[in-house]
Amino acid sequence: MNETASLRDPAHVLIVGGGGTGGALAHDLVLRGVRVTLVERGEITSGTTGRHHGLLHSGARYAVKDKESAVECIEENTILRRICPGSFELNDGLFVAVTDEDVAYEPGFVEACRESGIPARRVSRAEALRLEPHLNPETKLAVQIPDGTMDAMRMPLRFFASAKHNGAVIRPWTAVEEIVISDRTVTGVRVRDLTSGAGEEISADLVVNATGPWAEIVARLAGCDVPVQPSPGVLLAVRGRWCNMVLNRLHPSGDGDIIVPQRGLSVVGTSSWVVTDPDDLGVPEDHVERMYAEGAKLVPAVRGAERRAAWSAARPLIGSRGASTGRELSRTFKCFDHRETDGVEGFVTISGGKGTTLRAMAEKTADVVCAKLGIDVPCRTRDTVLLPHSAYYLN
């Protein structure tokens, strides 16, 4: 493994996983002069990344219980608006109080938002109903925060577009079958190109496992243990754009407490349970029913709206074994350097995070990766405006 990477012979990092994390990491590393190959067995963002409701998080949902996450979210929210111009609906969001308990929650909530650097503005019932006429008429008050809407697939795709045009080799339809280890050091992967059936070996100085809920399965290929369990939640898209602002329920987190407008649809989410196979999540109908019921508390019209789609998306849940292993790069994501956790060099797993914090996750992971490779180049992704998503498909 290279101790020092020179410009003539840059270190080669292989990223397994074509979700938002992998894409943002490819973009970050390539800007630091690293040679990057990314392999993904399916379409880019076809794992968990593309499936979420598309919330550009203000962090308000975390402000009360988890200030570090909240601060991270609002910072990344601001950065994403700068580096992905034209990629968001920037209509802000409302936390809506429908019951007396909700109303009681409000002062602490607003205070917590402001302490986290999240602009929060109290909105009267009358104004809330003027802004969002389809809100539950029982709305008592609301709080305005800088939520936004993103296209869950197209925003991360901009990272891939930039990475590709800066020289990263992005290979979808390429499945990892084996992680090649020699002397307790990962030296590469054996992959199968699913478009042709051909097998090949790709060698690398370091392999990053960025496969989200598949992290444990992939790590096992290297004989490593990553205690990540798929924890899916159901989402429901109904016909009709019932709001322009993101609508949240003003209460501690619960099922079905957010509605995000997505073009001509409204997406209600989400719920939570645990499975073993990230490829077999199921879509429990009682959870879908709960989305209708909870969504209707914010927007009654949701109850009778036609179902466009109901699906599941798996969060990577770091199990209790992982509570003591792995390095917490932040409150929302963790990095496992397998030299420390399993005695295997040249292999790193990154897990956790949410749609809005993909760039921060990549920055911290790239710092770890570069430190391991002896590369001392600072991150440039905070201010690098990304190419449009269509550039990913064009040469």
Next chain:
Amino acid sequence: MAEPQTPPTRPFRFRVHRRKAGDAGGRYDSFEVALDERRTVLDGLVAIRREHDPSLTFRHSCFHASCGTCGMRVNGADVLACVTQVTDLGGEVTVEPLANLPLVSDLVVEMGAFYGPFDRAGRPLVRESEMLPGAERAEGVEVLTRYEDCIECGICVSACPVAGSDPRYAGPAALGAAGRVVLEPRNADRATALRFADDEHGIWRCHVAYECTEACPSNADPGGHIMRLRRTATADRFRRWFGAGRAAR
């Protein structure tokens, strides 16, 4: 959280187009998977890949008609697999790739061919407040914005009979995009978009089959944009011919 209830399943037969790089031609593989009544063609393909054949390649991402990646021909109709319920299809489900776009493998088409003309139309992704009439803005929100309806799925191109027989036709997707730029240029160049569209291989190549608008899963109405562009282009021409030298704006 309560344990999720698993609904009853029944077997569905799928006939899926397969072709890998280097194959002389395509073939069809048959699969049977157990799905519950609410499941979609995309759920079926995911199950096939999981239970029968991990080498099956198909595009998908959002599962809710938002990303446009899962466009396919199901029993001959151009649809998004993620919102096409298996029970609506009766009997066997035949799945083929979108037509009129180059094939990478199995059900995956090459989107570079789609985005080439599409990008030349110079389209913005997010529109401003003109498209949300009557809506009020919250304090601090300068302008209400909304994503374009078009999700770039390629279904209109697959359904278009002219795109099916004329490789030089710009296609309904790109012309729809040009139409949106002409309606609301924002920072894009309206004149360039109009010039792109006002071409013998552009809006004048359309013969009003209107399959594009009918097949569109997202109300983007490419056909309507083409017709509106014709009016705009014609009006511009009249102005240029009879407008005493005033340039078309």
Next chain:
Amino acid sequence: MSEQRPVTPAPAARPVERRRGWWGWFDPRGRRLGGWAFALNRLTGLGLVAYLYLHLGVLALLARGPEAWDAFVDFALNPLVLVGDVVLIFGMLFHGLNGLRVGLVGYGVVASRQAALFVGLMIIGAIVLVVATLRVFA
């Protein structure tokens, strides 16, 4: 355990060009009204062009005097030819009326109701066709 090997470049996947072709115009699966209108417009257009030449050929008979013309008229009263006349009238009606739709919709007039317009015009055409058929066979 495998020794370090240089990175092998991926075999360049060459996407296969494919279009449905003009025979795709007549594939009924997934086809809607407008698509049939398009396909039939092409067919009737070809048919009418062919008929035009035929018609000119027939008119040339006029130059050959009354015997040639009378012989042709006898032939033209053959029931099969009358059926051909009805087919011709169908072609003219379809091509003309759909052409009207293409012209209107093509400039954005009634564009949002183009399928309904097609149905309406075809109903008018059907009525005229029935009347014409009765008169042809009278």
